[in-house]
Amino acid sequence: MAINTSALNTVYNHYLTSYSTKGTTKYDTHKKSELRNIYHSIVKQNKESPLYILDTSKESRQFAVGIKENSRELKNTIASMGGMDYRELLSKKVAHSSNTNIADAHYLGEDSNPAIPSFNIEVTQMATGQTNTGNYIKSDEQVSLPAGIYSFDVNANDLNYEFQFYIKETDTNLDLQKKLSNLINNANIGLEANILEDGEGNSSLTVTSKNTGLADGKTEVFSISDDHTSKSKGTVGYLGIGSVTRPATNAQFSINGNERTSRSNTFMIEKLFEVTITGVSPEPGMTASIGIKSDTDYLRQNISKFVGSYNDFIKSAAAYQSNRVHSGRLLGELERISSHYSSGLSSMGLSRQTDGTFAVDETKIQDIVDQAESVMDDDDALAGLFQPMKNFSASLLRKANQISLNPMNYVDKTIVAYKNPGHNFATPYVTSAYSGMMFNSYC
Numbered sequence: 001m002a003i004n005t006s007a008l009n010t011v012y013n014h015y016l017t018s019y020s021t022k023g024t025t026k027y028d029t030h031k032k033s034e035l036r037n038i039y040h041s042i043v044k045q046n047k048e049s050p051l052y053i054l055d056t057s058k059e060s061r062q063f064a065v066g067i068k069e070n071s072r073e074l075k076n077t078i079a080s081m082g083g084m085d086y087r088e089l090l091s092k093k094v095a096h097s098s099n100t101n102i103a104d105a106h107y108l109g110e111d112s113n114p115a116i117p118s119f120n121i122e123v124t125q126m127a128t129g130q131t132n133t134g135n136y137i138k139s140d141e142q143v144s145l146p147a148g149i150y151s152f153d154v155n156a157n158d159l160n161y162e163f164q165f166y167i168k169e170t171d172t173n174l175d176l177q178k179k180l181s182n183l184i185n186n187a188n189i190g191l192e193a194n195i196l197e198d199g200e201g202n203s204s205l206t207v208t209s210k211n212t213g214l215a216d217g218k219t220e221v222f223s224i225s226d227d228h229t230s231k232s233k234g235t236v237g238y239l240g241i242g243s244v245t246r247p248a249t250n251a252q253f254s255i256n257g258n259e260r261t262s263r264s265n266t267f268m269i270e271k272l273f274e275v276t277i278t279g280v281s282p283e284p285g286m287t288a289s290i291g292i293k294s295d296t297d298y299l300r301q302n303i304s305k306f307v308g309s310y311n312d313f314i315k316s317a318a319a320y321q322s323n324r325v326h327s328g329r330l331l332g333e334l335e336r337i338s339s340h341y342s343s344g345l346s347s348m349g350l351s352r353q354t355d356g357t358f359a360v361d362e363t364k365i366q367d368i369v370d371q372a373e374s375v376m377d378d379d380d381a382l383a384g385l386f387q388p389m390k391n392f393s394a395s396l397l398r399k400a401n402q403i404s405l406n407p408m409n410y411v412d413k414t415i416v417a418y419k420n421p422g423h424n425f426a427t428p429y430v431t432s433a434y435s436g437m438m439f440n441s442y443c
Contacts (some may be wrong), residue, residue, distance in 0.1 A: 041405055050419060055412040063320045064407045067330065070316045071403035077309035078393050078400075094301050099288035101279050107292060109272040118291035119255050119269055122281045127212035127251035127265045130221040135240030136202040139174040143167055145238060151231035156189050156209070156222035163187070164231055177205040177239065191222060205239050213250045213263025221248045251277055300369050304360065306393065307350060311357040318355070330403070330410045331356065337395050344388025 054060065093116070095105035103121050151164040163183045167176060177195050184193040190211055196204045209221040224242050226233035236242045251262040255269065265277040273290055281287065317330050335356055338345075342352045349364025372385055403410070 051417045052413040052415045068407040071400040074313045075400040102288035105290045106274045120287040122287045123253045125252040128249045129209035129212045130248040131208045131246040133245040134205040136204045137173045139203040149231045151229040152226040314356045341392040
């Protein structure tokens, strides 16, 4: 059977742009033993699952994929604070930058590292993307090209794309610019198109690459042409979007006096820090010092990060209540978990609100942090201070794993038949139903 690779690519791109989180982390990688445990859990779940009819609406698909991704993000947040090991929760060290206008950083190393060095970074040039700025033409004038079907070609990231569109006799220059801007932006090929106005009734179509820097041997990130396109040509020259007006540049900086370059403004230093350049050093020799925050500082930041991530998860689940799918079960389970630990969390300055989220009392948080500072050398006393949050996060971690394993458990469905107890066998029914939701209407 032939594989429709075009359909597969469409599904993959739709998933990444519609549901996927901001990016992957090191916590998205797994050992063989972890993958084996997930496999056995899926087999057991499929073996015991009844047969049911799913709500296959678009809302159900979005809900199933959405809560799975949101649970992954919550799990990664807990893991980034050391929560994968119950005893290490909130112990995750936090990076510090002395000048966030030059560079910011995240610590990626092990918390047990006895000697974490600091670095001084000076930035002389940031990495930028390529920009093609078109001609400024009268916005309200009619397009001076004949009506018909036109096309142009874009080469980006070593891939070729053709865009086809229709020019009507009544189209103005601004209509044409908006049409091409929407085509490029909706294609999600790593380019961003915008329309610039000069305040005198003229407008220009500009196209910029989302990726920064240039690879070795490359002179441009993307190119736009209609020299060899399949339909009528002329729009590239008419709009003037074929010429590079600002070439892509690599970042140039020095670390402890050693010159470096990078295609991106975000890079790693010795596998310890993920550094993001935010600006050029105002004066020669002016640096940002990258190191580790004090213990009390990273405790406070980890608490805020944890509460923020949980509140975002609650809000994302509640957002589906207006649809036909039922997130009531998920919200109910989260409510029972948070209610169980609410009294202990309240003593730490985290008060549960009517919508299920938590509000932070900064005064109480500061008291807890101050107490932690006084017993920093006493592991048992330190653990006791944060025991309510440790217990809460452990329950959330278990729930996030359950949601990730079977998001279909929270989708509206009608049970048709239960399997014969003691005589059932493993089937791929549950997992294939979830995967099918991603592919539905594409294949």
